[in-house]
Amino acid sequence: DAMVIQNPRYQVTQFGKPVTLSCSQTLNHNVMYWYQQKSSQAPKLLFHYYDKDFNNEADTPDNFQSRRPNTSFCFLDIRSPGLGDAAMYLCATQTGGTYNEQFFGPGTRLTVL
Amino acid sequence: AQSVTQLGSHVSVSEGALVLLRCNYSSSVPPYLFWYVQYPNQGLQLLLKYTSAATLVKGINGFEAEFKKSETSFHLTKPSAHMSDAAEYFCAVSPRAAGNKLTFGGGTRVLVKP
Numbered sequence: 001d002a003m004v005i006q007n008p009r010y011q012v013t014q015f016g017k018p019v020t021l022s023c024s025q026t027l028n029h030n031v032m033y034w035y036q037q038k039s040s041q042a043p044k045l046l047f048h049y050y051d052k053d054f055n056n057e058a059d060t061p062d063n064f065q066s067r068r069p070n071t072s073f074c075f076l077d078i079r080s081p082g083l084g085d086a087a088m089y090l091c092a093t094q095t096g097g098t099y100n101e102q103f104f105g106p107g108t109r110l111t112v113l
Numbered sequence: 114a115q116s117v118t119q120l121g122s123h124v125s126v127s128e129g130a131l132v133l134l135r136c137n138y139s140s141s142v143p144p145y146l147f148w149y150v151q152y153p154n155q156g157l158q159l160l161l162k163y164t165s166a167a168t169l170v171k172g173i174n175g176f177e178a179e180f181k182k183s184e185t186s187f188h189l190t191k192p193s194a195h196m197s198d199a200a201e202y203f204c205a206v207s208p209r210a211a212g213n214k215l216t217f218g219g220g221t222r223v224l225v226k227p
Contacts, residue, residue: 004156033214040122042203042217043157090156100145100207102215104156 003027004105006091012111013081021076021108023091031094032074033102034066038087049074078110086112115140115206119218127226132176132191134221136204139185144206146187147215148178151201160202163187165209174198199225 005024013019023032031050035043047056049068063085065077078085088109092102120135138144145164149157161172168180174197178189187204204218 006156040220040222042220045214048214088154092157100213100215101147101159101162102157104149104158106156107154109154 004091004093004103006105006108008108009106010109010111012113014113015083016080019078019081019110021089021110023074023076023105024072025093026072027093027103028071029093029095029103032068033092033094034074034076035090035092036087037090037107043090046076081110081112083112086110115144115208115216117204117206117216117218119204119221121221122219123222123224125224125226126194128196129193132189132194132198132223134189134202134204134223136187136189136218137185138187138204138206140206140208142209143180143182144208146178146180147205147207148172148176148187148189149203149205151203153200157203160189194225196225196227199223
């Protein structure tokens with residue numbers, strides 16, 4: 001089945017130690033999104049790629065970076081994680097065509113010690 | 114700018130009772146509208162979407178929602194709650210243009226009592 005895959009599902013890192021989260025998709029969608037979701041809150045958009053074009057949200061901290069080496073993969077890099085970065089990180093894809101439905105991966109839960 | 118308001122951050126229903134989750138949007142023109150469900154430690158799954166066809170939209174798991182332009186609402190209902198419906202539900206809107214971002218409501222957590 002076509003899907004959005006996130007690895008790992010659970011990630012533990014230390015304060016200040018760089019971490020990379022991975023997202024891959026078999027849907028061949030143009031657009032890929034990264035969201036941060038804290039407990040009992042709605043997902044908060046960090047940035048997205050439309051093909052190779054990177055679009056950063058205005059309030060996304062510089063500590064968060066992203067790479068999209070090809071259509072299928074997208075990475076979220078947190079350069080120096082702080083305790084406040086502990087959250088669920090969700091990847092989503094979108095066709096870039098009609099209706100704007102987004103397809104979400106299962107998420108990576110990040111713990112910062 | 115668009116916005117979405119979900120009335121009630123928590124809703125408790127008895128098994129077999131009606132589930133009603135409220136969503137109101139603010140937009141100068143009718144947007145695309147979505148309901149997503151999120152189970153614990155999972156991503157978001159699309160329940161249903163309104164894109165301009167029938168105003169009553171049927172989704173998965175027995176859910177449906179009605180788009181009411183005059184009330185700027187898109188409330189989600191299910192006639193009979195099941196224990197498996199316990200989850201968080203998000204309403205979202207998007208402008209009627211390809212490739213646009215979603216704006217989410219704050220979410221409503223549903224508890225189903227036996």
